[in-house]
Amino acid sequence: MAPASPVVVLVFFAVTVPLSAAAGATLVFPKEALPTKSGYLPIPPANASLFFAFYEATQPLTAPASTPLLLWLQGGPGCSSLLGNFFELGPYFVTPDAETLSPNPFAWNRRFGLLFIDSPLGTGFSAAPSPADIPTNQSVIAAHILAALQSFLALDPSFHARPFFLAGESYAGKYVPATGAHILDVNPTLPEARRVNLRGVAIGNGLTHPVAQVATHADSAYFTGLINARQKRELEELQAEAVALTRAERWREASDARGRVLSRLQNMTGLATLYDAAKQRPYQTEPVAAFLNRAEAKAALGARGDVAWEECSDAVGAAMHADVMRSVRPEAESLLRRTRVLLYQGVRDLRDGVVSTEAWLGGVGWHGLHAFLDADRAVWRTRGDGELAGYVQCSGALSHAVVYGAGHLVPADNGRAAQEMIEDWVLQAGPFGRRGGDGLRCAA
Ligand SMILES: *[C@@H]1O[C@H](CO)[C@@H](O)[C@H](O)[C@H]1NC(C)=O
Ligand SMILES: *[C@@H]1O[C@H](CO)[C@@H](O)[C@H](O)[C@H]1NC(C)=O
Ligand SMILES: *[C@@H]1O[C@H](CO)[C@@H](O)[C@H](O)[C@H]1NC(C)=O
Numbered sequence: 488m489a490p491a492s493p494v495v496v497l498v499f500f501a502v503t504v505p506l507s508a509a510a511g512a513t514l515v516f517p518k519e520a521l522p523t524k525s526g527y528l529p530i531p532p533a534n535a536s537l538f539f540a541f542y543e544a545t546q547p548l549t550a551p552a553s554t555p556l557l558l559w560l561q562g563g564p565g566c567s568s569l570l571g572n573f574f575e576l577g578p579y580f581v582t583p584d585a586e587t588l589s590p591n592p593f594a595w596n597r598r599f600g601l602l603f604i605d606s607p608l609g610t611g612f613s614a615a616p617s618p619a620d621i622p623t624n625q626s627v628i629a630a631h632i633l634a635a636l637q638s639f640l641a642l643d644p645s646f647h648a649r650p651f652f653l654a655g656e657s658y659a660g661k662y663v664p665a666t667g668a669h670i671l672d673v674n675p676t677l678p679e680a681r682r683v684n685l686r687g688v689a690i691g692n693g694l695t696h697p698v699a700q701v702a703t704h705a706d707s708a709y710f711t712g713l714i715n716a717r718q719k720r721e722l723e724e725l726q727a728e729a730v731a732l733t734r735a736e737r738w739r740e741a742s743d744a745r746g747r748v749l750s751r752l753q754n755m756t757g758l759a760t761l762y763d764a765a766k767q768r769p770y771q772t773e774p775v776a777a778f779l780n781r782a783e784a785k786a787a788l789g790a791r792g793d794v795a796w797e798e799c800s801d802a803v804g805a806a807m808h809a810d811v812m813r814s815v816r817p818e819a820e821s822l823l824r825r826t827r828v829l830l831y832q833g834v835r836d837l838r839d840g841v842v843s844t845e846a847w848l849g850g851v852g853w854h855g856l857h858a859f860l861d862a863d864r865a866v867w868r869t870r871g872d873g874e875l876a877g878y879v880q881c882s883g884a885l886s887h888a889v890v891y892g893a894g895h896l897v898p899a900d901n902g903r904a905a906q907e908m909i910e911d912w913v914l915q916a917g918p919f920g921r922r923g924g925d926g927l928r929c930a931a
Pocket of ligand 1: 534
């Protein structure tokens with residue numbers, strides 16, 4: 488792990504956007520949709536910073552000083568967390584015509600403060616000073632996120648003591664374990680005022696231990712009827728190549744081999760997207776880019792006007808190419824021993840879905856694994872209408888939720904279930920409530 492960086496002096500340069508900066512832009516960016524704070528958080532190397540947008544809790548159930556904070560990290564590698572903000576779980580979504588914003592009834596900032604950071608450097612509005620500054624591995628990314636987080640927590644004296652949760656999706660299945668473990672490793676070495684009060688991590692449809700996950704595509708497609716037995720064998724051969732190259736630590740070739748598995752599967756199934764077996768069209772995210780590249784939107788968010796916002800950065804993808812097949816399972820194991828972990832997947836995802844997650848989870852080195860695998864899987868229904876939301880299984884530090892009616896972007900597909908899930912898991916209520924006061928099981 489990279490050593491803690493001396494960011495304490497840098498926090499004084501943190502930029503936040505005054506609300507008045509949005510004057511004149513309110514038609515495009517309604518005032519009520521503005522972040523509570525947004526702008527840039529300095530990180531090493533000198534002159535670099537990560538873009539953030541923060542939305543305070545709108546209806547907290549807790550006193551302000553104990554209202555949780557949750558950081559959301561997008562996947563990719565190199566996709567902007569503003570996709571999460573404006574398409575999946577933020578308080579306002581970009582309208583399909585890209586003209587303005589409309590409220591999201593299932594926003595994740597109802598019960599707790601919600602922070603989005605564009606990371607790694609080079610992603611979204613976080614322009615890299617030079618291409619050489621784009622991270623190529625998880626330890627640099629984790630150090631950058633911690634530095635940005637310390638800058639953020641210093642913006643308001645009340646932030647520091649609030650319970651903090653780290654969450655993300657897809658390739659954030661790497662960032663969340665790497666960053667979470669880094670935080671818990673360096674916390675004891677930091678003065679009290681710079682520690683992060685990490686209380687749990689959540690990963691949606693994550694890529695965490697790719698060597699096990701890449702071997703599951705043939706099975707999951709075959710057993711859902713999307714390919715036949717001969718195609719299954721063909722895919723298994725491609726998967727075996729990816730596994731062998733990973734074991735040989737030929738990282739770039741291994742990453743290419745995984746790409747061949749996915750593109751062959753795409754070709755065989757004719758699906759619009761492997762991210763959701765039920766969709767006739769890919770996720771319609773284009774309006775987000777059209778909106779965020781409007782000068783009024785950049786000004787309202789305090790983003791640099793000279794940075795063209797891309798949903799996913801090819802430069803970051805290229806810089807991280809050799810990281811794709813590397814595992815962060817050891818970091819996930821270390822988190823299971825030290826904090827709470829939620830793994831959730833939309834059931835319709837063919838890239839990083841339920842089978843893929845269970846494949847790496849089955850081999851995890853954690854004393855609670857046996858009890859977890861033996862635990863009941865409860866049917867989970869939404870509170871208001873009693874509709875099927877999915878399935879929840881938990882034991883000890885680990886909770887696993889399968890989300891019904893959702894593909895890879897769970898909050899975009901099933902907002903109601905996703906909101907109930909994250910709120911209940913953070914607050915240890917509903918299906919994630921403590922039973923018998925031991926904190927060890929889900930409520931049935
Ligand atoms: C940081 O930016 C300033 C102003 O643009 C420049 O003068 C300085 O050389 C930069 N420092 C580094 C380390 O790049
Ligand atoms: C990660 O990248 C940095 C910067 O290139 C390098 O110094 C460091 O050794 C790398 N760490 C690992 C674990 O590969
Ligand atoms: C799959 O690939 C083959 C050969 O490259 C091509 O002819 C075919 O049209 C592709 N099918 C689909 C559904 O993309």
